[in-house]
Amino acid sequence: MSSWLDYTINGLIVGNVYALVAVGLALIFGVSRLINFAQGSIYLVGAYIGWVAVVQLHTPLPLTIIVVAATAAVVGLIIERFGLRPLQNSVRIAPLLATIGISFVLDQLVMLTFSPNPRALPSQLPDVRFQLGGGTIGPLDLLIAGVGISSALLLFVFLRYSKLGWAVRAASQDRDAAMQMGVDVNRVNQAVFGIAAALGGVSGMLVGMYYNQIDTAMSLQATLKGVVAEVVGGAGNVPGAVIGSLLLGLVESYGVAVFGTSYRNLFAFLLLVVVLVLRPNGLFASARQAPPEPLTGTFIAPSRPVRIPRWVLAVAAAGFAVLPLFPVSFYVLQTLINAWLLGMLALSLTLVAGTMGQVSLGHAALLAIGAYTSALLSLTLNVPVGLAVIGGGLVSAALGTLLISPSFRLRGHYVSIATLAIGEIVSLVILNWESVTRGPIGISGIPPLSLFGYDLISPSSVYWFSLAVMVVLALLQGRLLTSHLGRSFRAIRDDDIAARAYGLSLNRYKSLAFIFGGFAAGVSGGIAAHLYSYINHETFNTQQSILALTVVILGGLGNVVGAIVGSVALVGLPEVFRIAAEYRILIYGIVLLLLVRFRPQGLLGTI
Amino acid sequence: MTTSAPEPLLALSGVNTFYGQAQVHFDLSITVARGHIVCLLGGNASGKSTTMKIILGLVKPRSGEVSFDGASLVGLSTPQIVRRGIASVPEARRLFADMSVRENILMGAFVRNDRDAVAQDLDRMLTLFPKLGQRLSQRAGSLSGGEQQMVAMARALMSRPRMIVMDEPTMGLSPLYVDRVLELIRTINQEGVSVFMVEQNASLALEIAHEAYVLQTGKIVLSGPARALKDDPRVRDAYLGGSEAA
Structure with a gap:
């Protein structure tokens, strides 16, 4: 039904959308060396704010974009201030885990507010298609391309000519040295999170309009795609993120053209694995760039594991073993x-x-x-x-x-x-x-x-x-x-x-x-x-992977008894308190956040 | 202990610093008189670099007082301390490798808002460091070690500091550049900027310093006018044996 040109156009448009997410990820990675797993949640929030604006408040399109960008930016600032800044002197993996927790919390809040059912997000633009060579292009395509290109230009001007932009670049190259020039790194972080969130939110809204549908599953997909594009372009590399996004969009679109829709994501992740294996610093990284900072050695919070006497373990095991004999x-x-x-x-x-x-x-x-x-x-x-x-x-x-x-x-x-x-x-x-x-x-x-x-x-x-x-x-x-x-x-x-x-x-x-x-x-x-x-x-699914990780951190990383205690706690306690299923993920997210912040060594301590 | 200095510009008194359980500084007291070059000597792991970090607010002391121009620096963030008039030339230069030389030098003026004067100062740096003129649009990371040291010093001067702290400014440089750097430190100092430098190369540092302190495992073991320390047999034994020949 569609020509190759159509697939190319589609790939570039989708690539533009990914770019809005990936550029934010790249900015944040540059300054904080952090992969922000909450980026997709902001994208989700953007989509739903867009829905509220269009369907309930009937705002005109330019105002919709402004409202979405502003609200998303505020969410980004809140994440930075309350979720991540307290972890500044924590172990290197802590902020990453915190963004995972934040994404669970945000996604569930959106789901609880708007219900998990998909909603239609009309684009407010006339539904016409222009002929272009052998393909067609519509006003929404042009809008997405326009937003993508103008965001990239604005960002370029900001980074190259504004004082704060210079501070962002300096901090992303050498945080300590930037501080010694008088750069307030907290302000830089705020700026970066605000910008990343605004772009991510607008991206979510545009995607919702593009497919005329939004639902809460969008979040994880957006994070994954953004991360793929960013890593392909080279983590922390802003222009690389744009090119990586367009490349990803094209690869997916051609993959869909040849093999069908269900292969779209497969191509995205294969591209990621190939790039990670062959060029872990991204396609455009110069050879001189330092290898990614190892997390090893600084990863586990030092702690003294809680010693549990063997007889206590034996008694506990025996107790659980005879449990079914009781009514x-x-x-x-x-x-x-x-x-x-x-x-x-x-x-x-x-x-x-x-x-x-x-x-x-x-x-x-x-x-x-x-x-x-x-x-x-x-x-x-x-x-x-x-x-x-x-x-x-x-x-x-x-x-x-x-x-x-x-x-x-x-x-x-x-x-x-x-x-x-x-x-x-x-x-x-x-x-x-x-x-x-x-x-x-x-x-x-x-x-x-x-x-x-x-x-x-x-x-x-x-x-x-x-x-x-x-x-x-x-x-x-x-x-x-x-x-x-x-x-x-x-x-x-x-x-x-x-x-x-x-x-x-x-x-x-x-x-x-x-x-x-x-x-x-x-x-x-x-x-x-x-x-x-x-x-x-x-x-x-991934939710289970994250649940397992929460269990493991709760029990204490590396701690065998801790893993079991953590499982019983996270599976059992919601049952004991009769917490409804839709609140559980929210609670897992909050548990993860609290653990990372207050007890990174877990209940029983790391080994 | 400083010769006959008036009120000191920078004073550390009774500073105790810890990394976790390990104590790095024991009751450390150092003063830098206005207009002087003061040098802190010491071997590896003596706590030299940590002293720099204490002054810049990158590490917080557990107890003790750090004051600059009569006002306490304790509790201030690094950017706030920089705004008080302390610039730094960090260990191993720490340039912004992907930014151009011009951008690096201008980053030094980040705390200033007087654009025209900043532009003039940039010109002044190019007369002080003529070699950098041809390199302005080059990536800072592509310069040689000696050139990078020049950029780092120009960058520090751009904030019009009252004091510069330098961490091993001659480390890893060719002998030619070592002399050049020491010469420049003297020039900077003659223009009225006080200098506090941390060095391992005692003989060179004592050439240009007014006063010096010797730090050993976190304690000041010797201090006094540089000239006196140069002849002190203990410094000779510990730091100057043979390094004169190199």
Whole structure:
């Protein structure tokens, strides 16, 4: 139906939209060395403010843009002042985690205010198309292009000719030196967050008008796309972010042209992984640029872990083991089963992120691999479920480690971005590989758990099974941490250069950590698949990855007992207080924010 | 301890600094008289650079007083301290590598709002540092170490400071540039700017300084007129042995 020119125009228009998000990310990264995961939430806020302005207040278009930009800027300033400035002297990963928490809070607030149902956002522009060569272009396309280009020009003039712009550039090159010239870095941060938020908000509004639809799922997608564009252009590089965005827009548009709409995001994330692996500093970084600052060594808040006597642990385990013998409700057992499953995932993540220092944001992908493997083994090959679950763990260990291995050469924030992208890729491959995964339909009729031919259907048998698996994994991991291997993991986390100088092969140890972690997560996903009896590509999503990370930080990074305590707390407490489902994500976000701010070492302390 | 100085421009008294549990400064007291060059000598990990950071407000002392021109600097932020008239030449220059030489020099005048006078001062810098004239539009990161040191000094002077603090201004420079830098420090000082410099190269620093302090693991172990310290056998043994030959 459409010509190549149409796809090109579409790619450039979408690229302009991405640029508005990515430029803000680049400015913030430049000044604060921070990837702002809340950028997509501001974009979402912009879209909904636009909706309020257009649909309820009937503002004319120029006023709509001003209202959206101003409101979004205020949100950005609030995030900077209350979310990030208090963390200035905190560990390097703290602001990143805080922006994740902030994004959860903002997204949920929007959802609670406006309901999760999509809404139409009319563009207020006449719906005509002009012929242009072999393609067509409409007023909205021109508006988006106009806003994109004029924002870029304004930003260029600001950075090049204004005093504050100079301060932004100086601070992004050498923060301390800029302070010694009299630059107030807090003001620079404010300016940058304000500008980034205004651009992001307007971008969200324009996208809403472009597709004539807005919904709360836009947020994460926008953050991801913006991060892809920014990293492709070179983190912190403002012109690079613009070019990276246009490139991303074109790659996606041509990808859609050739393969279909469901491949759009797959191309975006593949582009990111390829760039990260081949040119981690972006396509346009000059060779001289310093490698990204390592987070290792400064990553974990120093703390003395809380020592829990073994007999207390034994008594607690025994107590939970005999629980089903007492008259407890199905509901309590169900909640605790969920806690044990999350506990396995948290064990995996606390090993990888805490002990090994690789903060993975795509851990749900390991669940998905385990779940699909186990489900397909038992359904199509009639493998007994007990073996299928173990198979899920093994495949997840092998495939997960293989998929994540491109990120082994990265450090710090880049590991988080790469794992996030790899997680998305796994979900998109599941969506598109219909011959094996049954695509968007998902897999239904997965047989229930069984062991040696006996079906585990009663809640108490499922409870015992999952508790036993988790305890075994926890014991193994505890053993691992006190071994030579565990010491090597921590050595690499604390100083990878020193570890390498002592002859430790980073790739080998990172692989070992992901193999063990992948197995635990895969088993958890496998068990979940047989419990749910239906899974699809969205069953294990980024929200779960972030939840696992919150659990791990709550318990104390690297802390095995902490991972389990954290799981019980985050799964159990909302149930105890009967908190409605839609408020839970909000609470997870707030918990994450409070932890990062007041107790980064978690409840039981980091190890 | 300073010779016969009137009211000092900068005074640190009884400063104790900690990094976590570790104490870096023990009851540190240093004064810089108006119009003087004062040099702080010391080996690695003696707390020299931290002294610079204390003056600039980049590190806060746990106790003690830092005053400039009679007013306390304690509790002020770095930009506020810069506005009081203290400029810095940081260790390893710390230029804004991706900005041009001109932009770097003008960044030094960030706290000023008198555009015309700033433009005049830029011209003045080019007479003081003639080599920079041809480099103005070049990226600062592309200059040689010695040229970068010139830019860093010009940048510091652009704020029209009453005092400049310098962290190892001769570090990593070729011998030719070392002499040039010392010469310039003298020139700057003769124009009325007080200088506080931290140095490892004692023999060179004592050539141009009026007074000097010797810092050892956070304590001042020696102080006095530079000329006297130069002949002091203890300084000779600790810092000058052989470095004269180099």
